[in-house]
Amino acid sequence: MDWKNLPTGGNIEDRRGGGGLPxxxxxxxxxxxxxxxxxxxxxxxxxxxxxxxxxxxxxxxxxxxxxFPAPQTQVPQQQRDEAYDFVDRIVASTDQTWSRIFQQSGREYTRPTLVLFNQYVQSGCGQASAATGPFYCPLDSKMYLDTSFFATMDRRLGGGGDFAYSYVIAHEVGHHVQNELGIADQVERRQRAARSEAEANSYGVRLELQADCFAGVWGNSVKGAQLANLSREDIQAAINTAAAIGDDNLQRQSQGYVVPDSFTHGSSQQRVNWFLRGFESGNPNQCDTFSQEYNQL
Ligand SMILES: [Zn+2]
Structure with a gap:
């Protein structure tokens, strides 16, 4: 994936260094x-x-x-290491995609911030450690990412690679889009009103599959130049890797902290299918995971 041609200028808050503790x-x-x-x-x-x-x-x-360390919008050149540069370009590229799409329907897209951290971070949704995995906090509209997650993807599952990393970011951006559109709120209300745990969980699955579809919509907007040779197998590998680590993280989850992103929701097949729906159409209206019968997702 030729990410170095993507634009720069994403909202990145670099809180790495100093252990990331406030x-x-x-x-x-x-x-x-x-x-x-x-x-x-x-x-x-x-x-x-x-x-x-x-x-x-x-x-x-x-x-x-x-x-907390002040957000650094102007990062000195020496701090622009490869990890920073990568997330900056991916986020900036999702900014472009979603700003354009929102504009087309007369809305304004509020760009999210991605917080890079080491070890621990204080988010608007509570404390998190690197073990939590990447997550999005709707209360402060920020995505949180410890770049060691990428290393874990590589080391443990061999499923890393630029596309897999960018999928992880684009998926979190998908949750931000859901937040911007008020979908996250609606889902939360429905979850609270759910009559069973299974019903409540089903909304979570729909939300996750939609975030995958939204990640695909972003993929569509860069596919010509950057993702031309992306195969179904590449997509499968990226999603499986994120899910496998997510699973692990969920098992280690403690109570009372941010809820780790549930990359595990939905079967691998469902996730690939929904990603591809967004990827092939480039149309977020194709990502309505809520009006389909649950067993047909
Ligand atoms: Zn998610």
Whole structure:
């Protein structure tokens, strides 16, 4: 995939470095923040060592006043490493695609932000660790990605590669589009009103398959130049890889944190089919996973 020809200029917040822990605002070692850190350490077996240390008092004035690292819109050249450059171009490219599509129906697309982090991150939906996997938080309209996820895709499943990575991002952008269109809200309401867990889950599946279809719509807009030789097998490999890791992450999920993205929802076949629907048509109206009979998805 020839991603270096894609545009730059996505909203990227680079919170990598320094372990990704918020400097202030979180009372490390005490209160809720301390509890959360301890739980993360418990569940993920991470040694937080000097960070907790039972010290509830501010260790330095800096850590109390600094807050989260400011979003860096202008990143010095040396920080534009390959991972940054890649996500920047993929996000910018999805911005172009969805801005155009929204415009065509008289709407305005609010571009999402992608937060790059290491190890831990504070999102609008709660604390997350790298083990959570990529996710989208509708409350702050941000996507969260630890780039080690890409390395995991490569190492563990051999299913990495540029297209697989870009699929992961485009899928999260798909959730943002759902949020922009009010679909996510409607689904949440229906889920709350559901009479059974199975019914509630079925909405989750529809939401995931639609995000795949939306990822396909993005793929369509770059396919001429960038994805010309993409095969069904490539798509299958990318989706299977994301799903396999997602599965693993779900099993390690702890309670009370961000909900990891459920890449596992829907069968692999269904996911490929819905991606292809978006990919071949380039038309988000083809992505209505909600009005189909559930057993025909
Ligand atoms: Zn998803």
């Amino acid at each position: 400097g202030g605002g979180l009372a490390v070692g005490g209160g809720i923040g301390g509890l959360i850190l301890t739980l993360i350490a418990m569940f993920f077996g991470v040694d937080l060592g000097g960070l907790t240390g039972g010290n509830t008092a501010p260790t330095s004035t800096q850590s109390q006043t600094q807050g």
